Amino acid sequence: MNTQFEGFEPIHTIFFSIFHPTEGSKVCYQFPPENLQAYNINFDSIKNFVIPKPQLCHRLLTLEYKNYRLVSYPVNVSSSSYARNFFSFNFVFIFSYDCQTLPYEPAIERLGKMFKTLEEQSQILSKSQRTSAFFKDGEDVDFVDTKFSIQDLLMRLYQDLNNYSECLIPIDEGNEINIKIFPVLKPPTSVQISIEDVPLSIVNLDKIVDLNWDPTMLSILPFIDGVNSITNISHLSDSDPNLVIECIKHLIYYNCVIITDIFQFSNIYAPSSLINNFLRDPMIAFNCQSYVVLPPGSKINDLPLASEQDDEINNSDMTQKALSSSRSSFSSYFSHKSAYARVSETAHHHQSTSTLSSSEGQQDNPRQGQVLPSKCTLFDLYRSLNYGCTVEAWYKQNFSTIKENHIDVRKFIKFGVINKIIYRVHQYPIMEHKTFKSPLLSDRQNDKIVLSTSDIKFDVGDRILNSIYNKLSKVTFDRDKKLESKIGNSRNLGESEKNILFNALERHESFDRICSKLGKSKNEVESIISEIGEYMTINS
């Protein structure tokens, strides 16, 4: 998927073939000269595909022949002025068999169409043969004004396309051949992005940005930094999340960004089967060393561990969110009593590293004199991540190593995810209807289960759910109220938010997505859900 574009396959041979009124199908010119003979391409066995019956003309044909693939667009021009009332020709491009001929195909088709028109208008090709055999009354044909040489055309096509992947060849005063070959990319439609995904740019977007870009795209660009999720980006740039997703899809299509997850200290990561690459591909380990190291003088690891704070873990997973929000003065969105939010004084510092991260491809200058973490250390750290512990726990276990080696945890994780050394273990809250504490809610949940099994679409389910909810809330007024107060102790969950939550639970969405939808931290969401009923977490 992520294979880098490696240039276009060269053209092996171009030849021009016509149907001669007396000699039949034949090759008129080829470039490089005598290439067909040299590579043992027998024209006689393929001539029926090169100059085919009219049914196949004006269609793009490709034929496999030996180890070659012939791509052509045969043209048949009928006119009473020709000796046989028609004139057939074809520009045939030969490639080696196993190559992508796709980029050339539209160009070849266009070339054929163009010469069809030119031939119809001025008989440029038939006249260039300088023989009267093609015409009914050959003596009257005036060959004087044809300076056009097909041989030259083939040569220039071949050379320019192979060397520059484009060409501009004038034919006469009014016409010229313009070809530029573009790589064919897969259509972007199937990319499924959801709002909790974090785009991470792998090229320097600032350098390729163009004023003519879509306004939404321009507005979201500054926030694509590998930290902000799509929800976050849409809030920060004040754009619709769907538009943001659309933009990100485009960036993915052009291979400018990749999708990662939200970094939180409550995340779980585990090594993937590609962790071997860290050992076997020296570039990965090398890049990792310089990528994950903190800039000299960074104090981030000197900060006290979250757990040492009186108000424990509660918000530590919000670190990065808090960071990004404090940085962009987008403070209303997240509460940041978090211990790490104190980092805000060093946030400036951190910001510089994040921007570095967005242009990850280009390595920063090796920091003079700074000791990089050894590969062994990094390997051991990656290895020690596992299904059973959160980044937070892992960080505590390895705190001294991380501190000594000046490792930026976020970048360390990010690097692993990007290179697929490790992967994010997503967490899904699953609620079974049996385990509800509150009878009210269990009723509600039961209804939901019925709906889910009977395959009713979600929007229908929503409506019913809403009506049920409304009814129930009227009837069992005080119980509901109690519950309400229980849930909404510090955070008042609005009606719509509740629906979001119920739907998310119904659809078995991941914690990340629920958190993004509700704009709450995982801990908050967890406690809300646990107040609704018992749930289980599935890590996958």
Added chain:
Amino acid sequence: MDEFLPISYLLGVHLTISTHSGPQIVYSYPPSSSEYILSLQNVSYKFAKRKDQASKSTRKVKENASVISTDSDSSFSSSSSGLSGSEMSTDYADESFSSDEGNDEEITHDMSNLGISTDKLFRLFTNENGNADESDNSDEIDNSDLELDIKSKLFSDEDGFEFNETFFDEENYRDYNKLFGFDSEFVAEFCCPDRELCNSRFEFTVDDLCFLGLPIRRDASGYWRKSKRKKHTSKKSSSLSHAKVTRSSSNRSESSKRTQSSNTAKAYPNSNSDVEQENNEESLDKDDLERNMNMFHICFVLNPPLTEYNKRADDLYQYIVARLSILLRYFQAKNNYVSKECSIILKERENVVKYSKSYESALTPAAKAKCVYERILSKSSLARMLTKCVDKLHKNEIASIKVGDDKIISLQIPVKNEFEHLPNFKQNAILPNSYLTSILNKKFLEKASFSSAPHSSSRKLHSSITLGNSLILHDGDDDYDNEDDDILNYALLLLDDVNNILRTLETTTMNSTESNDINMIILRHLIKHIQPTVPLNSYHYIITDALDLEPSTVTYDILRSCALHLIYWRHARVIIPMSSKFTYVVSPIISLEKMYNVDKVQFKKRFPSLPTLSYFLSKLSGGKSSINTSKDGDDIKWPYSFNNIIPSREHKGIYLDVLSWLIRRGYVTQLLTFVYIRIDKRIKIAVDEDLEREGYRRGKMQKLQMRKINKSNRSTKIGDNQIAQKVDHRTNIENDNLAAATDKSNLEINKNDPITGSTEDIHFEFDDPEMRQDYTIILEPERATAIEKRWIHKCVSEQPPDIKNTFNKLLKYFNGRAPMELATLQEGISRHELKRLFASLDKHLVELHHW
């Protein structure tokens, strides 16, 4: 984009032959517009997801469908208008089954049920003496699960054969003489290429339409296969040997075929005369075609999206086109099978057009065509085979087709549903319930087909020849024992209910004579007894018992081919024998959003007495509680085994059942342990000292010098380091200068030692106490260099002999790629020994855990 999804983009197939009177298309299928065929495929994918869920409920309907079909086939009036009526009702029934909603359908459903019972009676009546056919029919029905899901109506004729009726619907039908917009004569023309293009891959695309085939032409001296003998020896010899073996069974099946055709005749009372007539004429005409046909070409037509073009075309060619064509060439050379069949088809078409009353009475061209197709299909096995092939490929199923009377081949485009590395499923859709594992089933199948090429073909089974014919013959000589990756060390996990598999198994062998074959008996036994917790080796007794043979390579090979057969037919997966002592985790590629609601119900049905699916999944997630405990007290150390979630000894059996269910559905994958050897500084120093003592070293002076050099180097920039890394990356990650130092000194010892990166340069103080944790990892212990070997030996030098012994046995698996769970099985090492080894060599072994 959708490259992991099994969509073949296959439109159809046609058979072109070239005779002295020029090329002509003998048979083409389906006679439908390309838009319709493609729409069908897309639907089929969407519904495939719900296959399991719906298959049970649709079973009844399926039977109905087939009953109706027999009904209509044998109806004397054979007016197609009546037919479409019954079609409608089944269609509605389908819908009501697959989506249980709404009341209107409910009613139609009931009505169709009423109709069915009468149909059943009728069927019993018509089929009373065709028992073989009956079983065939019911089996076909099984196979058609999916088809009904996609709401296409199925009709199976007397031969246990079906084709898709909707291709003949008025709106979908295209002119019989047109092939995807081209005149068929014209297509025939360009599908009969010049001699030079024959006997090799033929691929011709017109705009988006790709004609893909392998035209087979006689050589100049009139032989079908001679010119290619050199190239295809292996394949041919294999098929030859098959033919010999299958000879005997072929006679039997031939006789059964006779009875079948007589049945057919009974079912078509008005066609009796035709059959006789044809029998008389056949001999004359056959000779004619035999002499004249100089080329045949099974040409598939497909329409893949541009970006997937190469993959789809290559897949189809590799798995279907080439295999089918080469097999047919073999039969043509042997007994003119293709030309015989061609003449049958041509004859039959002529007969129908000329004499058939039903053809005349058919009003529309589509109905007429249907008439022709029905008759051709009832007569020609080649036509049946091509039709079935296309129909099955449309549904991504395995086409198991009878070639001639004596051979069955099975073709499929493998489904990509297992991944070794985590796929980027946000960007590339993958099939739901895919597997994520290092134990790739594909590898076994590929290895089998590969190793079969030079040997006999018995293991080629999956590629072309089914078990029935291929198992017995095997000529002993074998290098399997040397291969460390023997399938017999693994276990098989059946992917479906045992009874379901047994039923489908009968279908694939097609006729009853063969299902009584000794191989079938073995296979049935195996399926009945097999447990995912037990390695295949343990089932060897089934074969020796059944065949009454002494254990030998032959018997082991039979077991192997049985296993491969089951994998190939998607009945089973190869796994490491399940055990409650292993660790299992929730697979990262499951999509709860898509699968959970359905599977939750399934799970409850399957295990009514156990907690919910989510309970098990969360337990296998490392569970919330376990995270907490590790935070507080760290009582259970991750990774913990499956044992930990089994509440009591009595529950073990059922919990393992649950586990196998979870693995089967792709929910859970085994967390495997991979091991590397790490060589730390102490070992290196020790080895260094040994070397010195042995007198290789010229003196301490040099070493000191070396150190000085190192020290002076240590502040070099990283940029240089990069170069050094490039030089040095082949086997080790050299993390410390010490390794480099030893390497340098070893240059004198071992001149060939390629490890010595002489430009290695260091940015760590080598005698820095902090650097104690730096080490070298040996990536390939089997190919270790001299110095690496010394290091490795040093690691175990102080261990007791039993540990040394275990270590040496396992040494070759310490490459980070071979799971320990498997290595212990292969080397017969107990878990206890392994534990001991790990405990005593803790410092020298690096453990990795992934799938």
